[in-house]
Amino acid sequence: MENSEIAKILWEVSELLEFKSENPFKIRAYQKAARNIEGLPLSLEESYKSGGIKALKEIPGIGEAIAEHIEEIIKTGDFKKRKELLKEFPKSFLEMIEVQGIGPKTAMLLLKKRGIDSIEKLEKAIKSGALKGLVGFGEKKEQNILQGITHKKKTIGRHLLSEAHEYADLIINQMGKIKEIDQLLAAGSLRRQQETIGDIDILATSKNPEAVMHAFVKLPQVKRILAQGPTKSSVILKNEMQADIRVVDPKCFGAAAHYFTGNKLHNIKIREMAVKLGLKISEYGVFKNDKQIAGKTEEEVFESVGLSYIPPELREGSDEFEAAKKGNLPQLINYPDIRGDLHIHSTYSDGANTISEIAEFAIKMEYEYIAITDHTQSTRVARGQTAREIIKELEHIDELNSSYKNFKILKGAEVDILPDGTLDYKDELLKELDVVVAAVHSRFKMKKDDMTKRICTAMKNKYVNIISHPTGRIIRRRPPYELDMEEILKTASDTGTYLELNSQPDRLDLSDVNCRRAKEMGILIAINTDAHTKETLYFMQFGVSTARRGWLEAKNVINTNPIAKLMKLLYAKR
């Protein structure tokens, strides 16, 4: 049982409890537990197996009751209380609150008074006028719900960080033309650089908020206005993304930026800390006896509760406060720390650019080195090369290198890890390479033990430097291979193998939480792009963002080193 599955079950229970109008704090307790479990690097099932209920209760937000539920879920796949709740409310009913504007109260009213228990029935009911006369329902509400249903049908859920970035830049560019705006900031999950983004959150400061809102909702990208007030508006954009905007006075910028960056749990926790100190934190500032005492900058907000500045990528409402209090926050890696890219494809396999085109581009990016790592024979769809074919490429690289100074092209390959854990090239050939990146490209559905053994066997080969995209997940498309991540990490640590943080926006693999776990175990990470075109060498920024979310410092990442040190690290296993 995966953590994500357990989290999903608990989240669903929180929704079921909402329908029953349970104590809102109890509902929040289930939601908190679910969120915390999602962000957990260790397998709950493994923790339970080794430490029982007691180990579960050590996780924040999990107490006696939820720990027992989790035990039951691990043992039977479900738990009694949930099964009972589900008898009352069918699955299709749960989906109703996913429609914008419908919450648990409205859904219950529709169920009780009209027997509506699915989005389909709701749509029919509105169109046939069956909701006329229902308390709290009028023409506008019906139309809003219909539009909400249409919107829901068109969207696929959360967006990749890269897509959201691009679109947010467009909007922010447009907003830059609004005269009344002072400062602009992309906030929310975008600023925290989460791997997926729910909506675009933008903060503006202005002395004339109404004028700003007026101009904002008239932007050409805006399709529909969900809400418009003087300090806050929400719209649906033409690409069906939602955008939320807040406008505040410049003297509130810090507090508003902090609020709008979140995440929610982080906000709640820092506000609780303020309450204990006799203060109040809101998006408008830090207040003592209704008098603003701070809030112009984010630093002031943190300082008011005795914390040093916490970078947005760490604001998850977990243990960042502890670190900030003790002054133990990491010196997070920055993009300019990166000196090269160790996983790139050229026209020798399925890349679009020649090695020299890639090299020229990398030099413009001020890199000191790159590794060309084309596919090997078993990955035929990606034009993987035989041993004979790659020899030509290696000679070509030698030739090119003689023409560069202060820049080096490393000879590499992205070598297939075959199902038995052996590699697609013989050791005699691997020996000729500077960088061996090893990866699984076939038989993704192997059993957990087999897949773990497969990758661990590969790590035990002394020529293997880096395991590429270690879990194989593709965001929104393919779940990770079944893996014992702890075993993988342990073997990486024992063998001195590096793990990749693949920067492709739909991979980001290792994920943020796994990076953090790897760091704790002393494993070094290679942040690579796996670029198949020279322009996508810029995907490095997403890798660095994810690394920052994983608390990584420059020293945890091998490709922040100058070439001489890097070469030493690459030859350390041999």
Added chain:
DNA sequence: GCCGTTTTCGGCCCGACTGTTTTCAGTCG
């Protein structure tokens, strides 16, 4: 339901916008 360096009971973040409401509940950030 969870939690505690004052607490094992009694708190639990704080605010904006909408629609249909004669004064605020519901939903959302």
